[in-house]
Amino acid sequence: MKMENFTETNEINELFDLFTYNKGASMARMLSGFLNENLFIGALKSYLETFSYSNAEQDDLWRHFQMAIDDQSQIVLPATVKNIMDSWTHQSGFPVVTLNVSTGIVKQEPFYLEKVKNQTLLTHNATWIVPILWIKSGTTQSLVWLDKSSKVFPEMQVSDFDHDWVILNLNMTGYYRVNYDKLGWKKLNQQLEKDPKAIPVIHRLQLIDDAFSLSNLQEFGHLNIPN
Known part of the structure; x- marks a missing residue:
């Protein structure tokens, strides 16, 4: 994801509008849907514990979900968690x-x-x-x-x-x-x-x-x- 420098508060606020939060919630729900609840919660807990006192990037979140996927054999995905989720987060719309x-x-x-x-x-x-x-x-x-x-x-x-x-x-x-x-x-x-x-x-x-x-x-x- 391309990193940009922002100097104005309103530029930063525009990154976190209602649509951004709604899409983020929808992405989380979809991810939980094609995994299972235990796997989803376990991966999320691992991510939050790891980065509780530090900054994290989007790929860090996907990495923890991938680790959870790799530790089991019941759920098989057609691509890595990163590739699946990047197809949704790196382009607009649906x-x-x-x-x-x-x-x-x-x-x-x-x-x-x-x-x-x-x-x-x-x-x-x-x-x-x-x-x-x-x-x-x-x-x-x-x-x-x-x-x-x-x-x-x-x-x-x-x-x-x-x-x-x-x-x-x-x-x-x-x-x-x-x-x-x-x-x-x-x-x-x-x-x-x-x-x-x-x-x-x-x-x-x-x-x-x-x-x-x-x-x-x-x-x-x-x-x-x-x-």
Whole structure:
């Protein structure tokens, strides 16, 4: 991370605005989500004890989490903790992750609050290392990772002729929006109309939140959100 010298108090304050703290909290929650609570707390405790009377940098925190990962074999990551977290902390914004349930293809792209009119913004080829906790028809599935712009997960496929449905970002621990193809939204709508309680409350809220945020992009005319 590039180090800069600041001479004015307001320059320093700008580094620690509400957005910075919110993103930091979201990063911690996501990290805890793809690890486990004991591992997360243990690594954090080790870090705090080591640097209780001295200054620390971001990489020091990741190093303590990596040490905790290396001391066990149950959790396997697709990259080092530093590489995973740097993909989130060293670039602005966050992605929208889109699942095509017909093909099982999951892709990521930068999320914009409105339709991008400036084409130069579209050349921003940001890629995050995205942890995806997910459920299929109410059953929690194994964690998968989207570590490139797109990837195929056959286990996420559903057919128009079955009763399965898929929701990504279990318990909303990931720092990203989620979108689905037309069939994916259709299957979720059908389940909500048939038995809404089959989808946990947090995910019903998540679907509404993502749908309305994404609707600003004018790409989601097929959405039909039940009451």
